Amino acid sequence: MTLPRTPSFRLDGRRALVTGASSGIGLAAACALAEAGAQVTCVARRAGALTECVEAMRAEGWRAEAEPADITDLADLAALFAAPYDVVVNAAGLARHGPALDTDPDDFDAVMSVNLRAAYFLSQRAARALRAAGRSGSIIHVSSQMGHVGGVDRAVYCASKHAVEGMVKAMAIEWGALGIRINSLCPTFIRTPLTESTFADPDKRAWLEAKIKLGRVGAVEDVMGAVVYLASDASALVTGSAHMVDGGWTAG
Ligand SMILES: NC(=O)C1=CN([C@@H]2O[C@H](COP(=O)(O)OP(=O)(O)OC[C@H]3O[C@@H](n4cnc5c(N)ncnc54)[C@H](O)[C@@H]3O)[C@@H](O)[C@H]2O)C=CC1
Numbered sequence: 001m002t003l004p005r006t007p008s009f010r011l012d013g014r015r016a017l018v019t020g021a022s023s024g025i026g027l028a029a030a031c032a033l034a035e036a037g038a039q040v041t042c043v044a045r046r047a048g049a050l051t052e053c054v055e056a057m058r059a060e061g062w063r064a065e066a067e068p069a070d071i072t073d074l075a076d077l078a079a080l081f082a083a084p085y086d087v088v089v090n091a092a093g094l095a096r097h098g099p100a101l102d103t104d105p106d107d108f109d110a111v112m113s114v115n116l117r118a119a120y121f122l123s124q125r126a127a128r129a130l131r132a133a134g135r136s137g138s139i140i141h142v143s144s145q146m147g148h149v150g151g152v153d154r155a156v157y158c159a160s161k162h163a164v165e166g167m168v169k170a171m172a173i174e175w176g177a178l179g180i181r182i183n184s185l186c187p188t189f190i191r192t193p194l195t196e197s198t199f200a201d202p203d204k205r206a207w208l209e210a211k212i213k214l215g216r217v218g219a220v221e222d223v224m225g226a227v228v229y230l231a232s233d234a235s236a237l238v239t240g241s242a243h244m245v246d247g248g249w250t251a252g
């Protein structure tokens with residue numbers, strides 16, 4: 001009798017690209033993929049911070065390289081995807097919070113430009129490169145629990161993340177036949193530079209922890225397992241899905 005075996009979570013021999021890799025969730029994703037065996041191209045705008053991260057990764061014995069780029073720039077995207085990547089994790093993101101009654105159109109455009117427009121064309125370029133090479137691949141967008149529920153002072157951010165959720169589903173339908181998977185990863189509040197000011201307020205932090213069923217905000221390590229899962233053969237039949245890492249926030 002031949003027993004079934006768990007498909008591999010390893011990524012040896014795979015090429016991965018991670019955006020937003022100089023900080024927070026993106027850096028954690030890059031480390032998770034590298035630790036699982038992938039050769040990781042780390043993308044962010046700040047060359048200095050990115051180089052520091054890549055040097056620290058290499059010191060661990062992992063394979064990583066720095067590729068400074070602005071993902072809102074289509075020329076930068078064309079250069080990044082001159083060759084195909086087996087795994088793409090898009091963790092670059094921006095937040096501008098405040099009451100919807102006061103939203104400045106420039107803030108609206110800035111958030112949509114990174115969180116939605118760049119996510120859209122990055123997916124398109126990643127998929128085109130895979131199709132041209134006749135290869136399959138996995139694209140993962142770091143969306144948010146705010147792609148599924150509303151959040152106080154977060155109308156623009158929520159709009160951008162809800163749009164990403166719709167985009168992922170629609171692209172999954174088109175690209176399944178090409179063997180290209182695309183999924184979203186939806187964390188709750190995670191300690192990173194993006195949430196520093198929110199967490200600095202003890203009342204806000206206590207309110208958040210009461211909303212998260214597991215009773216605590218997240219650390220970047222909390223999303224690393226999900227990144228490896230969605231990148232690897234362990235999720236070979238998973239596409240168009242939203243993978244919640246939200247401590248139960250959206251459960252009710
Ligand atoms: N921190 C949190 O609580 C949560 C964050 N997220 C999402 O996770 C993603 C990462 O967020 P964090 O790690 O918290 O933030 P972060 O501020 O630590 O990292 C954001 C990264 O994106 C990069 N970036 C921004 N615009 C870029 C551009 N145009 N081109 C290239 N790189 C660019 C920054 O340089 C930085 O490396 C974002 O999409 C965010 O919306 C989702 C749920 C919770």
Ligand SMILES: C[C@H](O)[C@@H]1OC(=O)[C@H](O)[C@@H]1O
Nearest residue numbers: 095144145146188189194
């Ligand atoms: C940056 C936001 O405040 C943070 O990011 C998320 O996606 C969380 O749900 C928070 O809204």
